[in-house]
Amino acid sequence: MVKINFYSQTLKLRAVTLLFFSLLLGMFVRPGSAAAQTKSFYWERFDVEMTLLENGDIQVVETQVLNFSGEPFTFGYGAILTGSAGNNDNITDISLREGDLIYQESGSNAPGTFEVSRSRDEVRIDWYFEPALGRRTYTFSYTVEGGVIVGTPDEGSGDQIFWKAIPSDHPGRIQDSTVTIRLPEGVEPQRYIDDGTYLVEGLAAGNANLVETSVSGNGRIITYRLTQPLLPGQAFEVRVQFPHGILDIPTPSWQARQQNADVYGLIGLALSGLLFVGGPLTVLGLWYTRGRDPETGLVVPDYLPEPPSNLRPAVVGTLVDEKADMRDIISTLVDLAQRGYITISENKAKNHVFTLVDSDKSGLRPYEAQFLRDFFGSKTERKLSELRYKFASKLPKLRNMLYDELLSEGLVDRSPDKVRTTYVAVAVLIGVVAVGAFIALVAILPEEASYVGCCGAAALGLTALFTGIVGRFMPNKTAKGAEEKAKWDAFRNYLKNIEEYQDMEQSGELFEKYLPYATAFGLDRTWIRKFATVPHTPIPPWYHPYGYGRPIYHGSSRPTGTSGSGGTAPSLPSLDSAASGMAGGLESMSSGLTRMLNSTASTMRSVRSTSSSGSSGGFSGGFSGGSSGGGGSRGFG
Numbered sequence: 001m002v003k004i005n006f007y008s009q010t011l012k013l014r015a016v017t018l019l020f021f022s023l024l025l026g027m028f029v030r031p032g033s034a035a036a037q038t039k040s041f042y043w044e045r046f047d048v049e050m051t052l053l054e055n056g057d058i059q060v061v062e063t064q065v066l067n068f069s070g071e072p073f074t075f076g077y078g079a080i081l082t083g084s085a086g087n088n089d090n091i092t093d094i095s096l097r098e099g100d101l102i103y104q105e106s107g108s109n110a111p112g113t114f115e116v117s118r119s120r121d122e123v124r125i126d127w128y129f130e131p132a133l134g135r136r137t138y139t140f141s142y143t144v145e146g147g148v149i150v151g152t153p154d155e156g157s158g159d160q161i162f163w164k165a166i167p168s169d170h171p172g173r174i175q176d177s178t179v180t181i182r183l184p185e186g187v188e189p190q191r192y193i194d195d196g197t198y199l200v201e202g203l204a205a206g207n208a209n210l211v212e213t214s215v216s217g218n219g220r221i222i223t224y225r226l227t228q229p230l231l232p233g234q235a236f237e238v239r240v241q242f243p244h245g246i247l248d249i250p251t252p253s254w255q256a257r258q259q260n261a262d263v264y265g266l267i268g269l270a271l272s273g274l275l276f277v278g279g280p281l282t283v284l285g286l287w288y289t290r291g292r293d294p295e296t297g298l299v300v301p302d303y304l305p306e307p308p309s310n311l312r313p314a315v316v317g318t319l320v321d322e323k324a325d326m327r328d329i330i331s332t333l334v335d336l337a338q339r340g341y342i343t344i345s346e347n348k349a350k351n352h353v354f355t356l357v358d359s360d361k362s363g364l365r366p367y368e369a370q371f372l373r374d375f376f377g378s379k380t381e382r383k384l385s386e387l388r389y390k391f392a393s394k395l396p397k398l399r400n401m402l403y404d405e406l407l408s409e410g411l412v413d414r415s416p417d418k419v420r421t422t423y424v425a426v427a428v429l430i431g432v433v434a435v436g437a438f439i440a441l442v443a444i445l446p447e448e449a450s451y452v453g454c455c456g457a458a459a460l461g462l463t464a465l466f467t468g469i470v471g472r473f474m475p476n477k478t479a480k481g482a483e484e485k486a487k488w489d490a491f492r493n494y495l496k497n498i499e500e501y502q503d504m505e506q507s508g509e510l511f512e513k514y515l516p517y518a519t520a521f522g523l524d525r526t527w528i529r530k531f532a533t534v535p536h537t538p539i540p541p542w543y544h545p546y547g548y549g550r551p552i553y554h555g556s557s558r559p560t561g562t563s564g565s566g567g568t569a570p571s572l573p574s575l576d577s578a579a580s581g582m583a584g585g586l587e588s589m590s591s592g593l594t595r596m597l598n599s600t601a602s603t604m605r606s607v608r609s610t611s612s613s614g615s616s617g618g619f620s621g622g623f624s625g626g627s628s629g630g631g632g633s634r635g636f637g
Contacts, residue, residue: 038070043174044135048165051182056249058144058161065137072131077124084254085121089146096127097139103127146252151244158190158241159249166236174230179238181222187247188219189240199241205234264445268452272459279463283470291474293482300486303494303501307517308487312365315405316488317520322416322475324399330601331520332371337542338516344596345544352384352596367401384603391604411484416475423471427464434460492521499530508537519597528594545592
């Protein structure tokens with residue numbers, strides 16, 4: 001009884017898939033036609049004899065006894081994989097005969113001829129014969145160079161012939177098959193250490209019980225025979241291992257490349273693994289050391305009922321999220337209106353009209369003066385519709401000026417926008433390096449190790465992605481900036497939950513007073529809704545909705561007693577009294593103010609579309625053993 005077992009190999013092998021010669025339909029009959037349906041065949045026998053030579057070459061003789069029925073079969077073709085794809089260095093000495101008829105190599109396509117064509121990793125054989133029916137016997141002979149898997153001097157290691165005599169993709173039933181391996185004189189298979197049985201193996205459909213294996217001729221002849229027919233989709237593999245060093249067999253070129261590829265692969269995978277982990281960790285470490293705000297030790301209450309400093313709303317909004325958003329620009333408009341520089345009215349066509357009341361810019365911050373110049377130009381009155389597609393080009397400069405305000409106030413050391421841009425550039429650079437590394441590694445490394453290029457490029461790509469994402473959070477503040485943010489966060493919490501801290505019916509004067517800050521914090525809609533239901537909330541004196549006849553004040557100073565000066569003048573109407581004269585009541589009054597803010601923001605950031613439909617542009621605001629050699633498929637046509 002031959003015991004089936006093998007020592008595990010340190011060599012990792014790729015599958016060798018020798019495609020059996022596939023004889024196809026001779027008259028190019030289309031599948032599905034009546035003729036195609038009547039053509040059929042099966043193998044009565046499929047025998048393979050393999051003789052190992054002293055130099056490691058293998059002479060292979062395949063004898064196929066087929067039974068054709070239906071329409072005649074007239075030609076066939078076969079392909080034998082070579083190189084790393086087939087775990088062999090070359091296929092030579094190809095010959096073919098049918099009984100006493102020896103086929104001649106020729107490109108004439110005449111019966112009794114065959115033609116061999118070679119590509120990088122394949123040898124293709126086309127041959128032609130007289131129309132065939134009934135039993136036919138074909139014999140193929142060829143020499144496999146470099147087909148022995150060479151082991152190492154390690155104990156238990158050995159050289160192997162591992163051959164897929166019949167692959168799983170044969171198109172017909174194989175009734176019987178015998179595979180014979182002949183070793184040179186004085187060479188016999190290794191024996192299993194425990195009980196001394198031979199290290200040989202035969203598998204059919206992955207099952208050793210379907211193969212009878214025997215060793216004869218002083219151990220030189222190993223025979224494998226099927227115990228039942230082999231159906232399409234089932235493979236027949238054989239393997240024998242003999243001691244390394246008995247034969248002077250050089251390591252095949254494909255195996256040497258594979259071994260080198262394994263070394264390159266291990267090194268490459270190790271480096272890629274380090275980069276996969278180390279790249280993102282390095283970026284996180286960079287954020288931890290340079291991207292976080294400094295610890296100030298300042299204890300700030302949960303809320304502050306008043307602005308903690310004299311920073312303007314747009315500067316506060318930019319400080320809190322380190323972005324100059326559209327809401328910061330709109331808060332500047334509301335802030336300037338509250339301070340008496342601008343009034344806003346709504347005409348019958350629901351178009352808002354902005355009037356420059358005070359043109360004296362001496363008391364304004366640079367970004368505020370620039371806003372008025374960009375918004376009004378040389379005019380003192382501007383309809384909102386006039387700004388469509390015209391104001392968006394002004395936004396980048398205003399954003400940069402807000403970042404400059406943070407710098408001039410000592411709240412940051414570097415412009416947050418420039419910090420983010422720098423890290424985006426670094427991420428793009430790493431991505432370019434990843435693509436370049438992939439191209440270079442694939443070109444330099446052996447084909448078997450080309451996957452290392454993919455792994456390395458993927459690791460760099462992950463680092464690039466991480467850099468781009470973390471870079472958004474890299475802007476940080478100075479100690480002063482961190483303290484200011486903590487205080488303004490407490491004030492924002494007060495505005496967000498004012499009903500928890502104040503009697504709303506007694507706090508109507510806060511509506512207009514803190515509306516610019518609510519706008520900068522992105523709370524303008526909820527702020528307006530909160531006070532829309534509060535009786536006697538003063539309407540902003542700078543806002544004149546359509547349908548209410550209250551006059552709009554003009555001049556360089558605010559009316560005495562407005563909320564901007566610290567109190568509510570008795571003469572100023574409230575939201576509910578103003579709404580009483582309007583269709584829709586108080587809700588219409590508050591929604592009109594919200595609509596004004598929304599439509600102003602949308603118009604100011606709109607850009608002209610290149611398409612015929614037109615669209616608005618955006619503005620940020622509010623990612624062991626081995627595989628067998630040999631094999632092939634057989635078919636007839």
